[in-house]
Amino acid sequence: MARYELRFSGAGGQGLITAGIILAEAASIHEGKQAVQSQSYGPEARGGASKSEVIIDDVPVDYPKATKVDALLALTQEACDKYSADLKDSGVLLYDTDLVTKLPEGGFKKVGFNIINTAKNEVGREIVANIVALGAMIALTGVVSRENGLKAVLSRVPEAFLELNEKAYAAGFEKATAAAK
């Protein structure tokens, strides 16, 4: 595959950096590709626009930040407004339908569902919204296999939360697949 760039954006505290790390681990450790994860965040511990970027390639990744984004996740309107300008026309935007109501213009594919609400009410805990989003991003991009994505999720989370995260990952994967149709 050629260089592929993903960006997870939203507010600080939503677990976007963790989602980026898990995807990069899935690619790098479980799938044998080259991956770099980076982030930018403000001085606040909660709130403020936050982003985590993952670059995946078959060859070593030189520039570690996004140049033209292939896939963007937006969990807040602020992040969507701030970080969607460099999304490729051939790319895909995944957004939370409750929180992002004004969609950016562009030729890219737009796929939305109620990501945070799914975590809260269907999976059972809002804290796993990032894993719902991760499952959805993997479903939409196919950048790693569903199995390797899950492996990476399960190797990162504490034992007591394995089931919860597995459920979150599956919910995200399936909802995004359905929403993309």
Next chain:
Amino acid sequence: MSKKVGFLQGNEAAAHGALYAGCKFFAGYPITPSTEVSEVLSIELPKVGGKFIQMEDEIGAMAALLGGALAGQKALTSTSGPGLSLKQELIGYGCIAEIPCVVYNVMRGGPSTGMPTGPSQSDVMCARWGTHGDHATIALMPASVQETYDMIVRAFNLAEKYRMPVHVLPDEIVAHMRERIEFREPGELEVIDRATPTVPPAEYKPYDTKFGDVPPLAAFGSGYKFHVTGLNKLPDGFPTTKAEYVQAEEERQIRKVTANIDEIVEFEEFKLEDAEICVVAYGSTSRSARYAVNEAREKGIKAGMFRIKTFWPFPDKQIKALAEKVKGFIVPEMNLGMCSLEIERCAQGKAQILGINRVDGEPINPEQILEKMKEVK
């Protein structure tokens, strides 16, 4: 057996590199974006019989570092921005008293509190000249997570070999990004320990030049008694104002580095054989430069990169030679032209020098470097 791998941040890799080098003492004060080094070592050092101490501030941390190093341990501190400013007096103390230690400083925006979470490369001159007086400096610039691990090991080796503080200066991007790394096997990387005295305690002098420019260093508590001071001193460590000692000692301390410059200076030449444009880059910016050079080559532009791995001492000889060869240098850096000044000094007007300078908390992207290439005449 397959190697142990991990998906780590630069800061985490630095901590593990320090452990590989045999670091047994960490003294620090947490500060973004370097805190992960403290986090890892606070857990890992006790497991290997080492000590981790969080001091009351960066000044106390640097003082503790010098003490730990004099007690015979390989000692590390990590800091950033204002923390590096606070450590300066004691870094100077480490220079004059010739105390081996490693200062890992993650470069964030400045001056003062600046932009604590944003990347920067604006501490290169602070590392060189932040402490007052004439002194030699060694500063290393990692560009990847693996290189951060390996360079910490090298920094300890240089500190131990030349008996002086050594800086490692990752920018925030390298410090916080995550990549796959291989943990080194024992014996895979060279690990150097300081020379210790072979004479009996009664004959020992801590600055005895009959053993060369780098006198052996006894560990406090090992039966060797000696005096340590920030004043100019005699071979036995006691203060002096005698002109012949002061001049000779200052010159020797700088000569430890200048006489070994070819061994200390490391760099990478990328596609420079026939290059007309030379991008001089370091740290994460060199990754943008590599991307830009590859793109330029596809367009038929003869560009290459000189990557600085050892910033201090500066690779004068290599830049001077390149200035005779290339039409122009492009110097991208996340500061307002610090490396450019050194390139100007070395190039002596023989090649065009174009800086790309960002201090807005954003990295220099490959597009900016490609654009700048059009200005080389």
